Amino acid sequence: MGPPQGKPNGFDNLGRLETGKRPALAAAILAGGRARRLGGINKAAMEIGGAAIVDRQLAALRSVTGDVFVVGHPDPLWTARALRVVADEVADAGPLGGIYTALLHSPADRTLVVACDMPFIAADVLERLAAVADAEVVVARSARGIEPLCAIYSRACVTGIRERIARGEYTASTIPAGFRVAEVGVERALVFVNVNTPHDYERAKGLIERQLQPEEDRITTGRDGPMTDTDS
Numbered sequence: 728m729g730p731p732q733g734k735p736n737g738f739d740n741l742g743r744l745e746t747g748k749r750p751a752l753a754a755a756i757l758a759g760g761r762a763r764r765l766g767g768i769n770k771a772a773m774e775i776g777g778a779a780i781v782d783r784q785l786a787a788l789r790s791v792t793g794d795v796f797v798v799g800h801p802d803p804l805w806t807a808r809a810l811r812v813v814a815d816e817v818a819d820a821g822p823l824g825g826i827y828t829a830l831l832h833s834p835a836d837r838t839l840v841v842a843c844d845m846p847f848i849a850a851d852v853l854e855r856l857a858a859v860a861d862a863e864v865v866v867a868r869s870a871r872g873i874e875p876l877c878a879i880y881s882r883a884c885v886t887g888i889r890e891r892i893a894r895g896e897y898t899a900s901t902i903p904a905g906f907r908v909a910e911v912g913v914e915r916a917l918v919f920v921n922v923n924t925p926h927d928y929e930r931a932k933g934l935i936e937r938q939l940q941p942e943e944d945r946i947t948t949g950r951d952g953p954m955t956d957t958d959s
Contacts, residue, residue: 751792751835751836751837752791752792752794752835752837752838752839752857752879753792753794753795753796753833753834753835753837753838753839754788754791754792754794754795754796754838754839754840754841755795755796755797755798755825755829755832755833755838755839755840755841756771756781756784756788756795756796756797756798756799756810756841756842756843757798757799757822757825757826757829757840757841757842757843757876758770758771758797758798758799758800758802758843759798759799759800759815759824759825759828769802769804769843770843770844770922771784771804771843771844772804773846773922773928775846775922775931775932775935776846776932776935779804780843780844780845780846780922781804781808781843782808783846783847783848784841784843784845784846784848785808786850787848787849787850787853788839788841788848788853790850790853790854791839791850791853791854791856791857792835792839792857794834794835795810796810796811796812796813796829796832796833796834797810797811797812797813797843798812798813798814798815798825798828798829798832799812799814799815799825799843800812800814813828813829813832814828815828816828816831817892820892820897821897821898821899822842822875822876822897822899823888823891823892823896823897823898823899824892824897825840826840826875826880826888826899827885827888827889827892829880830880830882830884830885830888831885833882836881836882837879837880837881837882838879838880838882839853839856839857839878839879840876840877840878840879840880841876841877842876842877842921844921844922844923845876845877845918845919845920845921845922846920846922846931846935847917847918847919847920847931847934847935848877848918849915849918852867852877852911852913852915852918853877855911855913856877856878856879856911857879859879859909859911861907861909862906862907862908862909863880863881863883863884863906863907863908864878864879864880864881864884864902864903864906864907864908864909865878865879865908865909865910865911866878866879866902866908866909866910866911867910867911867912867913867918867919868910868911868912868913869913869914869916869918869919870914870916871916871919872900873900873902873910874913874919875899875900875902876899877918877919880903881906883906884903884906887903887904887905887906888903891903917934920934
């Protein structure tokens with residue numbers, strides 16, 4: 728007898744891979760926000776350096792897993808990339824609600840989550856996170872603190888996160904209590920730049936253009952101040 732109607736072979740009724748068929752790690756792009764400050768567009772479609780943010784992210788995410796899905800709303804952007812989409816389990820619960828949904832629907836026991844508006848997510852950073860296997864939460868730490876939207880969560884965190892949401896505590900920067908947590912230091916602030924406003928978008932485009940500028944075009948006089956007529 729084949730699988731029940733509407734259920735893909737090897738998946739349970741929630742769309743998760745059945746035990747024994749799960750990958751070691753999956754990745755979820757959190758895209759449930761409404762992007763009001765950007766006119767409601769899908770931020771993952773915005774182009775940085777000639778590529779949509781989602782394509783830049785997929786290139787990095789697929790360095791650690793072939794199982795990538797989206798938490799958010801249906802959109803042709805996801806369909807065109809054959810990405811599975813799951814809706815938020817709890818409406819208006821913010822990024823923490825997205826993490827909760829990701830863990831519920833992930834095909835793996837460990838799930839890497841990233842926000843959809845981070846264009847500079849780097850493969851080497853994700854590889855360092857994925858290499859830590861003895862913690863239930865593995866989170867990047869930058870100069871500004873932990874980065875909960877560039878982190879790996881074990882399915883064991885589901886209950887603790889659900890309880891926090893039930894209490895109306897939606898802050899993702901508070902790591903679930905009672906679990907082994909590993910922090911991975913990342914000095915490159917660029918990795919965690921996100922795009923929430925038109926100003927952020929212009930800044931991100933400027934950052935990538937500066938990166939792509941040939942080295943010979945970046946030569947300076949070695950002075951701290953601007954050049955004057957007598958310097959030229």
